[in-house]
Amino acid sequence: MVIPAYAADPQAYTVTIAQTGDAELDQMLKDSCTLISLKDAAPVGSFAMVARARADEERFMTALHSLGYYEGKAQVHIANRPLDDRGLYDTIDYSPASPPISIQITVEPGALYHIRTLSIDGKVPVDAKQWLALKDQAPARAAAIQQAREKLQTALQEHGYALAKVDEPVGHLLPDTDELDVSYHVESGKRVALGKITVKGLNQVKPDLVDRHLRIAKGEPFKLSDIEKNRQDLQATGVFSSVRTRIGKSLDSQQQLPVTFIVSERLRHTTQLGAAYSTDLGASFSSFWQNRNLLGFGEQLNFTAGITQIGGNSTTGIGYNVGLNFIKPDFLQLDQTLHVSLAAIKQSLSTYDQDAVLGEVLLSRKLTPFWTGGIGISPEQSTITQAGETHDYTLVSLPVSLKYDSTNSLLDPTSGSIVTPSVTPVVALTGSETNTFVIMQLSASTYLDWHSQGRSVLALRGLLGDIVGAGRFDLPPDKRFYGGGSNTVRGYRYQSIGPQFSDGNPQGGKAIATATIEFRQRLFEHYGIVAFTDAGQVSPDTLLASGDWRVGAGIGARYYTGFGPLRLDFALPVNQQSNSGSFEIYIGLGQAF
Template sequence: MAGGRQKGYLWLALVLCGVLSLLALSGPASAQLLGGNNDDASQDGTQGGLFGPLVNLFSPKPMNAAPPAPDATPYTVTFDVKGSDSALADRVKAASNLERLSDRPPSGAAGLVRRALADRRDINAALYSAGYYGGIIRIRLAGSPPDAPDIFERVEAARARGPVPVQVDVQAGDQFHFGRVNLVDARTRRPLTDAPSLAQLRLIPGEPALATSIVRAEGIIVDHWRAAAHPFARIVDKEVVADHVKKTVDVTFLVSPGPVATFGRFTVTGADFLTPGFIEERIDIAPGTPYSPQTLDRLRRRLLEYEAIASVRIREADRLDSDGSLPITIEVSPRKPRYVGFSATYSSTDGSALNAYWGHRNLFGGGETLRLDAQASWFGEKSEAVPSADPFGYKFAATFVKPGIYTARNDLVAEAAILREVTNAYVREAATLLVGVRHRFSDDLKLQVSLDLEQSQVEDSTDTRDYGIIGVPFELTYDNTDSRLDPSRGWRVSATVEPFAYLGDAGAGPTLFNGSVSTYHAFDENKRFILAGRLAAGSIIGAGLYDVPPQRRFYVGGGGSLRGYDYQSASPRNEDGIIIGGRSFFEASLEARVRVTDTIGIVPFVDMGSAFASEWPDFDGMKYSAGVGLRYYTSIGPLRVDLAFPLNPGPDDGDFGVYVSLGQAF
């Protein structure tokens, strides 16, 4: 095991060095390969784009370093914030350009004066945002206020003696709290019925009167009435009155809900790259349906699922038709039809893989997609079942999707592959074909019924056998999460039932059941702390263990199931200790996804799971692991590095596992 781990680390080092070297290239070939262009390199030699921050770690120049200003005026700034806690002092400093840009001196005395005058406004806004409406701000440049008649002469004189001293004194005063909060009709000034509650607005009398809460409440009010079929709802004005005696803030929102509306005619523009009527057929909003921004958002997200479409803009008319309906215009734009790319994955327990692909997003003009993949993999160690097997594998695959074969809700899905797969339990060479129809019941719920064909030769610890397998999988999926690669809310549920017409020499009868459920919950508005959980289980009934082909059995262990353990290692073994797989399995994972900065996050996690020889999980011999992950968040998803340790390892288990890939673990 130790020798295999050392080879794994060497492989990881070679991959990372190769990627960083490729990213550092500036020629057209490297730019096209990475999906960017040479404009990503800034004039100071730093790299932009997806991996720019990573490359710049090795650059001698700071990222986006600006040249010094002409006639620079150095200065030193000190703060004295009274009548508040350290958190407010930090907020004041964060709002100050004098503090934030102190290492970039402004141009001349005028530049320093402008910076100081702007700080009055910005620091005052910071005080308001924290509920301090009686603050006093005094800024001195070389001992004088920035609006003094002779301020330029004083700054120049001070500069001749060294950095200009700047003093910022802030007396925050008392924190104000909300008093009366009213929502009234802008025309009649009468209280509005069916208005959102103060709890929904987060404007509770007696709570700190944060200015940010008032601004946020405006959006909540407008969204409330728009969701109630009032497309032209708006805040006409607001009256914010601070009582400096009572230390309270009274807020009155003057709201114009506007008329109730229904959906009217839909007009599509920019869709000439698709077959006529493609977009119109997918607008399943009947005329007369009550207006709803959520309905429009679901339509927009559904259209964006088609790879041929780059953007969808929905424009609402500025007035209703005579029948009270609202005309809608949908503007779409195409993506580039062809694309190429590559990807790589690394695991010290699962092996590694490199994949190159080519694709077409609109093959015949009807949104058809075709993708060709060529993958080379390396298992990393000798297979336990077939020690003499070459550790290298391959897979050549073609995937085709044809939208709307019967109706707009039905898609044809086909995937063909030729592959060689090396694992600890078996070595397989196979040709596979999956052809099915996917039906969309709703934006979240889909059902796919397929024909699953496989012709393969599989070698394990006992012998080499040929298998012809015919299955009919039924796969039901539900997904209402807000992101594919980095969800922060919602549920993902999948369930598969696949009866086999033929299964090796066992004849007809065995059926596979497989299901998983994941859920995600963000505890804050900025989605900096997310709790994610996953459960998965499966069973094969109607056949003995050795009647099930090795590649169709269940295995647990590795980056896709139980991190920290070797690939497939948490699975049943024969009397010689060789992995043979099971007829059932159970897995569970829990992650706390914490963003430390906008681009860096840490993820402590725990996993558990095992495969079982019995038809149903008996939870005997469950394995557990724990670890921590590092996330680098990019525009297309998080780059994941996980380090996991087994908690109850057996004599054949390793000490830890390392996993590198794009996207969250689940």
């Protein structure tokens, strides 16, 4: 005799949702179903299971209405019994533990309703109906109807009606024609002007800094977008962790509306430690110290120090870098920044050995929301050894650049583009047969978001560079172009692509061209994978005129954190050259580009 095994409390179950024929509705039903989302995380007994199913029926009705199905029906059956079946609880309690109880969800959408008329009740500008951004005969989706209310409220405030109030929309169903009449009741009030502008929360930040960035004043017409732009400008100074606005709820004695900016200052000092590894450059460790508000006007003082080139296959010894950087925002005028830096570096590479002291004074200016221009002067003194020959170089560079940046993130961009053309004349005071040469570069990257949440991204990168005014061996070795490594062609050792000496070490060239295509796919919440192909060539003379193209390909893994993705890339050289290894590995913070 076989004794059946009865289910204990909690009771296992399976869930099936019948397809409705509307893919968007099917997905919304699945996403809102707690019977599915809590099935494994929070097992339940009979009473809680039925309560969960009843709550889901209400959620399904909300989903139907949100998409315009106002006559839809939703039913949940447990073990083929409706939820109001008196014997349902006993059925659940005395069901065998295996197989689990079956839960069936059936949703009948019914007719899709459309908007017949839109009306606004109240005294409003003649253009107000257009601000709803809804059209007659559009699907009567609850979400769109509610969003139209918010758009109308925002538009009224944008046109000076700061105290306007738009009530919840009222809908009248017309079952005979499957239509819906929608009305909005509005109390617009009168147009108002800005009252007193107040800033609260200042401590170490000087009030003058805020005054420079506030471009609204008492007595000006109230305009919501102007207030928001000023809030964003204050946030962009970098000295505040948050900037909020609080608009007065009533007019002051002058019949104007006061506005308050509430700021929270960032910690004045910050310290960071970092590490990275690649098979070509080895391990590196870095430290960073920053004063974000040195003199009270958002000045930054940054100190960096790092040990590099520990054990890489393209290195011959351990290197270091030490740097001090001062940044003065709003130098002489708004949106203009002064950068002053001093650094010392040591590099021991297969390409060359270098000891250098570098300086730079750079003036950058934000020209538009996306374009930034820069011009500077950069003196440097270096000693470089290549192919057994050592030379001292004293150089003065005059970099001129433009940068277009519409990306949405520094470490993990998913949309937008970056384009950077630059021209850098270099005057060689010592160490070269030619007094002056010019380095020209054009780099670009773009990011195509295949989904609105940035989960599938196609990233493209390219670089063109050319040097005129000097022969290849008249150029300091560190000013020549090299290919290979994370920044150009992965899978090849750092700086290995291009002309070579007889011993296989790189010579460097006068021109470079590289291109990358990379596909990035998020998996779950914190993980991701990438696949990429890089290609590039380094020419000894004219751009694209000579030099063998090298191609690398690989895959990578990403772990997404709150401060940026951790990167692991594995790359192979597709068409190897004499000095390339069999593979390269790269580990770091942030995407490769």
